[in-house]
Amino acid sequence: MKRLRRAWAELLEGFRIASGALVGARLRTFLTTLGIVIGVSTVIAIVAIIQGLDRSFEAQIQFLGAHTLYVDRAPWIQSDNTWWMYRNRKKITLEELRAVQRESRLAVSVAPMVGTRAKVARGGVELESVNVRGTTEEYLEANGGGVQAGRFLVTGDVELARNAVVLGTDVVDRLFPGEAPSAAVGKKVLVAGRPFQVVGVLERQGQLLGMPLDNVAVMPYPTFGRIFGTQRGMVISVAAPPGKVAELESELTPILRRARRVMPGKPDDFAFNRQDQFLKLYKQLTGALYGMAVGVGLITLIVGGIGIMNIMLVSVHERTREIGVRRALGARRSTILIQFLIESAAVAALGGAVGTAVGLGVAQLVALLSPLAAAATPSAIIFGIAFSTATGLVFGIWPAWRAANLDPVEALRYE
Amino acid sequence: MTEAPLISVENLTRLYTVGEEEVRALDGVSFDVQRGEWVAVVGQSGSGKSTLMNLIGALDTPTSGSYRINGHDVEKLSDDELADLRNNEIGFVFQTFQLLSRSTALANVELPLVYRGVSRKERRELAVKALESVGLANRMHHRPNELSGGQRQRVAIARALVGSPSLLLADEPTGNLDSATGEEIIRLFGELNRHGHTILLVTHEPRLAARCPRAIRLSDGKVVADGPGAEVASLGAPPAPPPHAGAAA
Ligand SMILES: Nc1ncnc2c1ncn2[C@@H]1O[C@H](COP(=O)(O)OP(=O)(O)O)[C@@H](O)[C@H]1O
Ligand SMILES: [Mg+2]
Numbered sequence: 001m002k003r004l005r006r007a008w009a010e011l012l013e014g015f016r017i018a019s020g021a022l023v024g025a026r027l028r029t030f031l032t033t034l035g036i037v038i039g040v041s042t043v044i045a046i047v048a049i050i051q052g053l054d055r056s057f058e059a060q061i062q063f064l065g066a067h068t069l070y071v072d073r074a075p076w077i078q079s080d081n082t083w084w085m086y087r088n089r090k091k092i093t094l095e096e097l098r099a100v101q102r103e104s105r106l107a108v109s110v111a112p113m114v115g116t117r118a119k120v121a122r123g124g125v126e127l128e129s130v131n132v133r134g135t136t137e138e139y140l141e142a143n144g145g146g147v148q149a150g151r152f153l154v155t156g157d158v159e160l161a162r163n164a165v166v167l168g169t170d171v172v173d174r175l176f177p178g179e180a181p182s183a184a185v186g187k188k189v190l191v192a193g194r195p196f197q198v199v200g201v202l203e204r205q206g207q208l209l210g211m212p213l214d215n216v217a218v219m220p221y222p223t224f225g226r227i228f229g230t231q232r233g234m235v236i237s238v239a240a241p242p243g244k245v246a247e248l249e250s251e252l253t254p255i256l257r258r259a260r261r262v263m264p265g266k267p268d269d270f271a272f273n274r275q276d277q278f279l280k281l282y283k284q285l286t287g288a289l290y291g292m293a294v295g296v297g298l299i300t301l302i303v304g305g306i307g308i309m310n311i312m313l314v315s316v317h318e319r320t321r322e323i324g325v326r327r328a329l330g331a332r333r334s335t336i337l338i339q340f341l342i343e344s345a346a347v348a349a350l351g352g353a354v355g356t357a358v359g360l361g362v363a364q365l366v367a368l369l370s371p372l373a374a375a376a377t378p379s380a381i382i383f384g385i386a387f388s389t390a391t392g393l394v395f396g397i398w399p400a401w402r403a404a405n406l407d408p409v410e411a412l413r414y415e
Numbered sequence: 416m417t418e419a420p421l422i423s424v425e426n427l428t429r430l431y432t433v434g435e436e437e438v439r440a441l442d443g444v445s446f447d448v449q450r451g452e453w454v455a456v457v458g459q460s461g462s463g464k465s466t467l468m469n470l471i472g473a474l475d476t477p478t479s480g481s482y483r484i485n486g487h488d489v490e491k492l493s494d495d496e497l498a499d500l501r502n503n504e505i506g507f508v509f510q511t512f513q514l515l516s517r518s519t520a521l522a523n524v525e526l527p528l529v530y531r532g533v534s535r536k537e538r539r540e541l542a543v544k545a546l547e548s549v550g551l552a553n554r555m556h557h558r559p560n561e562l563s564g565g566q567r568q569r570v571a572i573a574r575a576l577v578g579s580p581s582l583l584l585a586d587e588p589t590g591n592l593d594s595a596t597g598e599e600i601i602r603l604f605g606e607l608n609r610h611g612h613t614i615l616l617v618t619h620e621p622r623l624a625a626r627c628p629r630a631i632r633l634s635d636g637k638v639v640a641d642g643p644g645a646e647v648a649s650l651g652a653p654p655a656p657p658p659h660a661g662a663a664a
Pocket of ligand 1: 461463
């Protein structure tokens with residue numbers, strides 16, 4: 001009980017001394033914590049921006065179906081210098097599409113996707129470079145999203161190869177300025193010089209990694225072939241029942257190998273692309289950013305920590321007599337040690353709190369002035385303060401140890 | 416006197432090594448002090464008075480010899496136990512006061528009780544009482560730089576008294592005070608002694624030593640005289656000054 005009371009009283013005394021010392025030397029406290037403030041605010045700002053990116057990226061990636069395989073001749077995400085491996089592969093053609101449609105039992109929907117860039121015009125307005133896609137009515141099932149006005153392609157559009165087109169919001173906004181999307185439905189537009197009827201308008205999808213996704217015109221696959229030729233390669237989107245993507249991949253592999261006449265023992269000459277590969281790539285990118293944040297944070301915390309250590313050494317030096325007095329009056333070594341540890345931890349925690357506030361402020365500012373988003377999570381705040389406090393403790397050990405091991409007689413005599 | 420002495424010093428030696436040379440700051444010092452005594456320690460500068468006080472105050476450890484206070488064998492104690500011994504048994508009064516400049520008189524006086532684990536309330540009560548006993552009831556919330564030298568030394572004495580130690584150690588407590596103020600402080604010590612405090616007081620002023628019932632004279636780290644204050648003080652009277660017919664030391 002008495003020991004506990006003594007420990008508690010000493011701890012309180014430590015806090016009292018620390019606050020007295022910090023307030024007493026305001027300029028020094030400020031300078032000491034500057035390193036920590038800069039370090040913590042940098043890390044907090046980076047982390048807040050990354051977390052903001054995460055949220056908007058997760059929203060963006062929704063345009064790729066979560067349970068959908070995109071069969072292409074090459075993977076969409078390639079590591080460095082491997083593009084030449086895929087360059088000579090055969091295109092994906094109607095033959096593979098038919099094989100998948102015929103043989104796959106798991107597939108919920110199968111849709112071809114071909115694309116090019118072409119001019120879309122109405123009246124005097126000409127849009128030079130719109131992403132024109134050819135597909136079937138099953139496209140939406142595989143890809144998610146929907147139409148906000150009119151309808152999507154239907155079986156009849158595809159079977160009869162109608163000149164029907166579904167437009168993205170960017171295209172509608174520019175061809176029908178100032179009008180509601182529904183106003184476009186039923187109107188005529190020119191796609192690559194041919195007359196088309198607008199049957200629907202897609203929902204807005206935003207952008208993916210900076211690429212706009214709404215500058216599109218979607219038409220039936222046979223219509224696309226009639227206008228742009230049938231020789232270009234396609235991507236086949238195949239949707240699996242939820243949770244069955246891997247199974248679907250195993251089912252499709254032999255179907256595709258047969259259709260493409262891949263000799264046994266030879267590697268696949270096609271690739272399955274998935275949404276989560278984008279997520280993986282994204283995680284790698286942000287992982288690098290996190291790594292940078294951690295690197296910057298560590299370096300500045302070390303610099304800040306060394307600053308704290310120096311200032312604490314000066315403080316110990318200046319207070320040599322005080323230490324001698326305390327020792328003479330009955331303070332143990334451990335008491336002095338704890339007193340100075342509290343002080344350096346308190347300085348660092350102060351710096352950490354200020355740094356966290358500054359970092360969040362910077363992140364908000366960046367979010368305001370740029371398309372980036374910022375998110376402030378409680379964990380980042382706690383982490384920032386806890387980490388700087390720990391830094392203060394670690395870098396306070398040496399000065400505190402020096403203080404605790406001063407010889408009382410020498411300390412009392414110190415001028 | 417059947418009771419054991421409060422402190423018992425035997426053959427105490429303290430060597431300092433300065434470069435190649437060995438300094439015998441204290442050289443085989445032995446004496447006892449009974450409870451309730453008031454003993455002056457006198458001697459020329461460099462004779463080992465402060466070294467002796469530091470050893471008796473458990474701030475320093477001897478090179479050889481033994482030292483007991485209130486039943487504790489000091490040379491057997493760990494560093495933590497020495498700290499606790501200082502806290503419980505010793506009250507220090509220094510020539511330079513050694514008050515914490517950022518703390519009030521009250522906080523300064525409370526400090527030894529903080530290290531003893533006394534509750535806040537009790538600490539406050541005891542500190543107030545100690546300050547009252549040295550006549551500073553109306554200066555409790557002043558900081559040292561708002562007090563005169565004599566008042567500062569009174570705060571220091573209150574701090575030394577507050578934990579009811581068995582021994583008061585004062586190393587030249589009047590050294591930084593003018594003679595009138597020094598006189599007051601010595602009178603205060605006399606009063607404390609009459610109330611039962613055991614006091615060991617270092618001074619180089621024979622006039623003050625002469626007022627102590629007992630004095631010990633050190634020279635070159637050795638005890639050269641131990642007897643009634645008036646006698647011992649006159650023994651070492653510096654060659655030139657006061658009107659004493661003392662024999663040469
Ligand atoms: N820390 C030390 N290192 C070396 N020599 C010391 C030290 N402290 C004291 N001395 C020497 O020990 C002797 C006694 O010193 P001290 O006890 O301070 O004398 P006094 O207090 O009587 O003036 C002196 O010669 C002094 O120089
Ligand atoms: Mg001295």
